[in-house]
Amino acid sequence: MRSTKRTPWTRPPQAAEDRSAWRQGVAVSVATSAYGVSFGALAVAAGLGVWQTCVLSLLMFTGGSQFAFIGVIASGGLAAAPSAIASAALLGVRNVAYAVRMNAVVGLSWWHRIAAAQFTIDESAAVALAHTEPRARRIGFWVTGLGIYLGWNLATLAGALLGDVLGDVRAYGLDAAAAAAFLALLWPRLRSRQAAAVGVAAAVVAGGLTPWLMPGMHVLIAAVVAILVGWFVGVGTREERTS
Known part of the structure; x- marks a missing residue:
């Protein structure tokens, strides 16, 4: 009778994918969290206090919206607060779409879904969807979301306290680190x-609309374009296969 005993060096595919989700989650967390230093320093330079800057990261916790908020505040002061809030809200709309997609990923209980709302961001959704197994997707989502939340808030505090010492934090290129980590997740999915x-x-x-529209609008329009292109290209591919 053929033995089905697993040899010591054989690892089940599920375990390998779980470890991959852990590694990706930690790597993306480190790269993205470093960018929080820039936010902390720029927010204080825009006129916010250290505690106000930290509260923004604790409660808002979506990098694009946070940078849009302080960008408008820096140019118009507190009088521009309504515009800053509108810009931040527009950029945050994309998280609603992520939440719909992540609903079946984060867990089955209601408290999982409520807790996941705070950690549903670009990076946590991307790491989760980079995997196919449900368990690996959950690991990727929670490791990335929790890791970035902790790292981003610590980096925000550091940037707010050390802003004068660091100088112009944009010169360090920390935004490129976060973008590179995101691109590394996206690249393997561009094979088709x-x-x-x-x-x-x-x-x-x-990219073309960014200089002309208020923050957030170009993201929403690009999302609509992505849906339309994906639909028509998909339809064309199916027609080719059936012809």
Whole structure:
């Protein structure tokens, strides 16, 4: 009778994917958290106090919205608060779409879903969707979300306290580290023609509209373009297969 006993060096595919989710979550957390130093320093330079800066990271916790908020405040002072809030809200709308997609990933209980709302961001959704197994997706989501939340808030505090010492934090290129980590997750998913077309179209639209629209609008328009391109390319691919 053939033995089904697993040899010591054989590892089940599920365990390997779980470890991959852990590694990706930690790596993305470190790269993204470092960018929090920039936010802390720039927020204080824009006129916010240290405690106000830290509260923004604790409660808002979505980098794009936070930078949009302080960007408007820096240019118009507290009188520009309504515009700053509007810009931050527009950028935060994308998290609603993430929440819908992550609903089945984070866990089955209601308290899992309530807790996940605070950690549903670009990076946690990206790491989760980079995997196929449900357990690995949950690991990727929670490790990334919790890791960035802790690291981002610590980095925000450090940037707010050391802003004068650090000087112009934009010169350090920390924003590039976060973008590189995100691109590393996205790149393996661009192998099909449909995925590549969607990515290129959305990037071109977002980049072209950025100088002309208020923060957040270019992201929403790029998302609509991505949906349309993905739909039409998908339809064309199916027609080719059936013809």
